[in-house]
Amino acid sequence: MQDIGRRSRRFDALDKARGTEQFATDIYPPDMLWAGALRAGVPHGIIRRIETARAEKVEGVVAVLTRKDVPGTNRQGFVYWDMPVLCGTRVRHAGDAVALVLAESRRALAEALRAIEMEIEPLPVVDTLDAALADDAPNIHGLDTGNVLKAATIAKGDAEAGLAECDVVVEETFYTPAQEHAFIETENGVARIDDDGTLHMTVSTQAPFRDRFEIGRALGLDPSRIHVTGPYLGGGFGGKDGATVQCLLALAAMHAKGRPVKMWWNREESMLAGYKRHAARMRFTAGAKRDGTLHAVRCELDYDTGAYAHLGVEIMALGMEHSGGPYRLPHLEAKGRCVYTNNPVAGAFRGFGVAQVSFAFEGMMDRLAHALGMDPLKFRLRNAITRGERNCAGVTMTTSTGMEECLLRLRDHPHWKSREAWRADAPPFTRRAVGVAAVFNGMGYGRGLADYAVAKVRLTGSGRIRVYNGVSDMGQGNASTFVQMAGEILCQPESVMELVQPDTDRTHPSGSAAAGRTTYTYGKALIKACETLRDKLFNRAALMLFVDDGSGFAMIPGGVRHLPTGRDLPLAALAAMMHPDDRISMAEHLMPVTPEPVRGGEAFTLGFPHLLFPYAAHLARIEVDELTGRVAVLDYVAFTDGGRVLNPQNFEQQVHGSVAQGLGYALTEDVLTEAGVLRSTDLCTYVIPTSLDLPDIESHAVETIEHTGPFGMKGIGEVGLNGPLPAVASALYSAGLPMTRAPFTFGRVLAALEDDQPGTGSEAAS
Amino acid sequence: MPLFLPTDLSETLALLADHPEARIMAGGTDLLVRLRAAGRTPGTLVCLERVAELGRIEALETATGPAVRIGAAATITDLLRSDTVRQRLPLLHRAASAFAAPTVRNAATIGGNICTASPAADTLPALHVMNASVELASRRGARILPMPHFVTGPGRTALEPDEVLTGVVVPVPRIFTIHHFEKVGQRQAMAIAVVSLTAMLAVEDGRIRDARLAWGSVGPTIVRCPEAEAILRGSRLTLTALTEAARAARRAVAPISDVRATADYRRQVAGNLLLRLADLPGRKPGS
Incomplete structure (x- = not known):
């Protein structure tokens, strides 16, 4: 039975284990062409010449397209439309596409791409925030505001006056790197235009419904003639929220004379042209009262959005909204700037702007606790936000707020209680430390963009239950949870259930798989749809059984039972008498937003503020090797408030996955560029953790009830990523190694060790 | 792209003599990655995977004492599974266990690791401290070179175009604790x-x-x-x-x-x- 709360196997587990699940990459239609893009290779420049004649003559080449072949606006994006499908005059990062080739084979494609002659006159490269903000910086997009795409302020109380009232005030500047999503399945899809002009596309995407509008605008196509299918993804993490291959692939299909076209970026192209997490610089000033009350925070956040906006402004907005931490903070002033550079394009990534500031606000908590002579966990606990209080952005927490409980549970964990003894027992050349972090992550789109979903469920003609999922499942398991929800309400086992994955012709617009909203919003709609279907089945059964009405019926596996008379009716029998349209139920849901006025944020059109937050308290036990600077995370514990847990297995997998990705962010992952040119070009030079680098991760659910959520749940897809970086930093700080720049590579840690012990360090050094 | 799969050493040497432009491929874990990165189709390849005699690991007595002879096409996994290597050449065993990951170790060979001649090659320092020598063969004859004479620079070795590395002989360290x-x-x-x-x-x-x-x-x-x-x-x-x-x-x-x-x-x-x-x-x- 697919009951809520059960550790039931994922609905897709067997298909994936057997390799029968079809990802977009698995699709090779007959008579297919390959499409591929020529990348600029130069981070900033003016295109002087593109000569395609030689490439067109390569055997097997069907078409070589450039800017002049692009109809429509030639602009991709979904809040800001600033990214060309094919660059015509100017390139703004090394991964910009300047030509598109269609060929019969990959070999012909590669040869033709090499045969295109391209002359780009280089412009000065804007490769850092400082370079972008300099008075004489080259203006990348010709904005009146220079390279500042958006500057904004949010405020609560009076930060200036608040800081003046503090007994201790600390200042620090923190830096976080660009991070690569590094999903297993790189960006890809297949597309075809059929005889009636409809564009059919199967693509690895987090936003199949929105993709139609992005493609339509960029290429001058009617979105209603674009049909997108979104199978399971081999990972997304935000990197497939917004067009990757979509517009190029659609353009290719427009020149393929009805033949299907496949585009599949290899790892190097994914590294070069795919989206990254924004690198950030965060200047913080924070103050507290002598009694341990956090009182005021002022910060300036600069996000490097690379060559194009993507969701950079919204990402910055979330960073600002969370910059005071999950604490009852009376005074906050957060200033943000989202800045264009010639670096790789930054976009959505699990922890959307919050992963960056979590390092900064938790770093400030460690420094304040130290300045106050207070235990860092006690200091966090003392200030943890609770229900009924206004959070740091000024929104009253009217819903589940488990921050304090997460910290209390962590305080009682053996790893925390034994920290002094464990630290003292360090082997030679080793420092041991235990760090903690308290984090949160706004759920849903926030105000200004309706966070909605439309669910559909059907009793099939043969008496099975089919759920029409409208939100992509990139591995997080929402589709499986939807089956579980329908199974719960309709009392049906897995064997009776069917699942349709997102398809703009068959399922209904339900927003993107993003923002920890996926299960929450669609789940609420689905519950209503399933309840409607159930009531309908009872009423139709009443007709068949000649009873007065649908009351007195209960769902049983495979059918319904009339309890007063004990008579059963199989679902197949019900299905046979119902009109096909009658066997469908649909319902929709909108995530609530706060009606409360907040100060600042007028510059954002959407995405601020949020009402619902999952919370987490993390602990990392680390060892630092004094000879090499290597940081080993030996134990990891996560307490997570995601409301009620619908499936403990899926919950743990989300926590484990996000902690693993967060530890990579903390320790090794860094998209390195030099003058805008990528240096970490593949998974050999971009270092993600392996199983040997990760500790066992203990996951504990702190089950509040989120009354607005489906069965009391909140989304935890993102919050877990925000913890590891500050938790490891907190451990390092307590070991005498204050780190302000992530990741904590062994080179940086060795330098910190030398700073901490100049005597020993230089003796070992010279 | 000519691809040869000789089954014994003499056939291998004949192929190399006839095709001086050929590249030798053992596990391919380095070569194929580099060819892909260069975007080129490889020229002539002589693959060693079917030359069984190149895959052996054996203990032997030499004039200067006990030694272990490891065939050039022995994989890193072979080293890890060999009791002889574990007991007599613990350093090489440790290096093998730090080598890449199991799937790569199943394909990569010790000969390939030596001939790639990377300064970062995991097995080379162990071979150096144990004073290992490499055996080279061509139709012109065989020769033996100490490791430091064979690897002459990053990616550079003393291997002649018609030669193949057949094995490495490692004296068993005795006095070391x-x-x-x-x-x-x-x-x-x-x-x-x-x-x-x-x-x-x-x-x-x-x-x-x-x-x-x-x-x-x-x-x-x-x-x-x-x-x-x-x-x-x-x-x-x-x-x-x-x-x-x-x-x-x-x-x-x-x-x-x-x-x-x-x-x-x-x-x-x-x-x-x-x-x-x-x-x-x-x-x-x-x-």
Whole structure:
């Protein structure tokens, strides 16, 4: 039975284990062409010449397209439309596409791409925030505001006056790197235009419904003639929220004379042209009262959005909204700037702007606790936000707020209680430390963009239950949870259930798989749809059984039972008498937003503020090797408030996955560029953790009830990523190694060790 | 693209004599990656995977004492599974266990690791400190070269176009009591060494009778440091002696900066790694 709360196997587990699940990459239609893009290779420049004649003559080449072949606006994006499908005059990062080739084979494609002659006159490269903000910086997009795409302020109380009232005030500047999503399945899809002009596309995407509008605008196509299918993804993490291959692939299909076209970026192209997490610089000033009350925070956040906006402004907005931490903070002033550079394009990534500031606000908590002579966990606990209080952005927490409980549970964990003894027992050349972090992550789109979903469920003609999922499942398991929800309400086992994955012709617009909203919003709609279907089945059964009405019926596996008379009716029998349209139920849901006025944020059109937050308290036990600077995370514990847990297995997998990705962010992952040119070009030079680098991760659910959520749940897809970086930093700080720049590579840690012990360090050094 | 799959050594040598342009492929874990990156289709390839005689690992007695002969096409997994290697050449076994990850170890060979001649090659420092020699064969005859004479620079070896590396002969270390290998990589598997130290020490009554040290990834080839070895000889395993040897080591290395680490880091850590050998309470050196 697919009951809520059960550790039931994922609905897709067997298909994936057997390799029968079809990802977009698995699709090779007959008579297919390959499409591929020529990348600029130069981070900033003016295109002087593109000569395609030689490439067109390569055997097997069907078409070589450039800017002049692009109809429509030639602009991709979904809040800001600033990214060309094919660059015509100017390139703004090394991964910009300047030509598109269609060929019969990959070999012909590669040869033709090499045969295109391209002359780009280089412009000065804007490769850092400082370079972008300099008075004489080259203006990348010709904005009146220079390279500042958006500057904004949010405020609560009076930060200036608040800081003046503090007994201790600390200042620090923190830096976080660009991070690569590094999903297993790189960006890809297949597309075809059929005889009636409809564009059919199967693509690895987090936003199949929105993709139609992005493609339509960029290429001058009617979105209603674009049909997108979104199978399971081999990972997304935000990197497939917004067009990757979509517009190029659609353009290719427009020149393929009805033949299907496949585009599949290899790892190097994914590294070069795919989206990254924004690198950030965060200047913080924070103050507290002598009694341990956090009182005021002022910060300036600069996000490097690379060559194009993507969701950079919204990402910055979330960073600002969370910059005071999950604490009852009376005074906050957060200033943000989202800045264009010639670096790789930054976009959505699990922890959307919050992963960056979590390092900064938790770093400030460690420094304040130290300045106050207070235990860092006690200091966090003392200030943890609770229900009924206004959070740091000024929104009253009217819903589940488990921050304090997460910290209390962590305080009682053996790893925390034994920290002094464990630290003292360090082997030679080793420092041991235990760090903690308290984090949160706004759920849903926030105000200004309706966070909605439309669910559909059907009793099939043969008496099975089919759920029409409208939100992509990139591995997080929402589709499986939807089956579980329908199974719960309709009392049906897995064997009776069917699942349709997102398809703009068959399922209904339900927003993107993003923002920890996926299960929450669609789940609420689905519950209503399933309840409607159930009531309908009872009423139709009443007709068949000649009873007065649908009351007195209960769902049983495979059918319904009339309890007063004990008579059963199989679902197949019900299905046979119902009109096909009658066997469908649909319902929709909108995530609530706060009606409360907040100060600042007028510059954002959407995405601020949020009402619902999952919370987490993390602990990392680390060892630092004094000879090499290597940081080993030996134990990891996560307490997570995601409301009620619908499936403990899926919950743990989300926590484990996000902690693993967060530890990579903390320790090794860094998209390195030099003058805008990528240096970490593949998974050999971009270092993600392996199983040997990760500790066992203990996951504990702190089950509040989120009354607005489906069965009391909140989304935890993102919050877990925000913890590891500050938790490891907190451990390092307590070991005498204050780190302000992530990741904590062994080179940086060795330098910190030398700073901490100049005597020993230089003796070992010279 | 001509591809040859000889089944014995004489056939292999004949192919190499007839096709001097051919490249030899054993596991292909390096070669195929580089060919793909270059975007070229390979020219002639002579593959060694079916030459069974090149895959053997055997203990043998030589004029100078016991040795182990390892066929060039023995995979890293073969080394790990070999009792002979584990018992007699523990350093090589340790290096093999730090090599990439199981799937790569199943394909990659010791001959390939030697001929690729990367300064970061995991098995090379162990072969250097154990004074291993390589066996080369061509239709013109066979020859034997000590490791340092064979690997002449990054990616450069003394292999002639018609020659194939058939095996490596490793004398079994006898007097050494400490076998120490440490690889510093950016992660615990699938990592290219940023610095590595391989050390063999013969400690008798608390004094170091003999020391052999080799560093990976801190110079164009494997770096030895006779000065540091001399400092250790005759002294005890104290932090003072090791610190002095570490200074000598930092002078001896010639590292570069790359995407993985700076030259300064490599130089510093090349010395630091020696301190791990200190005889300190709570830790057994070489373990």
